[in-house]
Amino acid sequence: MRVLFLGTGAAEGYPAIFCECAHCSTARALGGRNLRRRSAVLVNDDLLIDIGPDMVASMHATGANFGRVSNLLVTHSHGDHVQLANLYMRRQSFCATTPALMDVYGTPPTIEGIMGAAAARSLAADEFHLRLNTIRPGDSWQAGRYRVTAFAAAHAPELTPVFFALEQNGRTLLYASDTGPFPAETWEQLQDFAFDCVIIESTMGIGPPGTHHLSMHQCVEHHQRLADEGRLRPGARQFATHFSHNRTPPYLECVDFFAPHGIEPAYDGLVVEV
Ligand SMILES: [Zn+2]
Ligand SMILES: [Zn+2]
Ligand SMILES: [Zn+2]
Secondary structure, rough: OOOEEEEEEOOOOOOOOOOOOOOHHHHHHHHHHHOOOOOOEOOOOOEEEOOOHHHHHHHHHOOOOOOOOOEEEEEEEEEOOOOOHHHOOEEEEOOOOOOOOOEEOOOOOOHHHHHHHHHHHOOOOOHHHEEEOOOOOOEEEEEEOEEEEEOOOOOOOHOOOOEEEEEEEEEEEEEEOOOOOOOOHHHHOOOOEEEEEEEEEEEEEEOOOOOOOOOOHHHHHHHHHHHHOOEEEEEEEEEEEEEEEOOOOOOOHHHHHHHHHHHOOOOOOOOOOO
């Protein structure tokens, strides 16, 4: 699997649009890997995880082509992870070619949100070339050439958030954003997996432990527990993502923080061959 990080920032982006804090000011001055769009990843050319507000910008910056995406996994319905306006652009008046039929997978609040937005414009999902699939935490299913498993997350429980494992060609990826501390049932479900690549959020930065998001220390602890429980295959790559300006230092300081633990901070445009 080829994983392209389209964005690695939290809800407000990094730097945040109206913020002049030290982290945002440093990021503006240094540019490069310090600039983070809202989080999403493209797997190969046919599977997206999340479809937030920066899809056009990420396409321009990375050269990604979303026209062949036939599977969209949505972690939860926060605006930095799903923007219905992007799906609206699949209609004929905005898209001259007919995009591939896209299967969308999300928990009930996500799917109901998409259906509600379409209904508000008196449109059917067909007009967007979408097939909406309601999934629940703990489910496992086939999405095109991928075996997908959804794990329960502690983040924003009213939205029934999930995060995903993808299996393809004998390789296994874990993309865990936004999670908070993994629930007990999720740790149990993870016992069935061995990962070649693990990506975990670290939104709270160098701060106190979070209950709906993870700090950088908690991110390390989650990676470490997966390793301790034998969930990592030899040579597995480990990443942190979904960085907020509030307590996350500039990119190179993140590199130094995570390096002793064998973890790399992801950055926008990073490509990983899993
Ligand atoms: Zn988020
Ligand atoms: Zn800031
Ligand atoms: Zn969220």
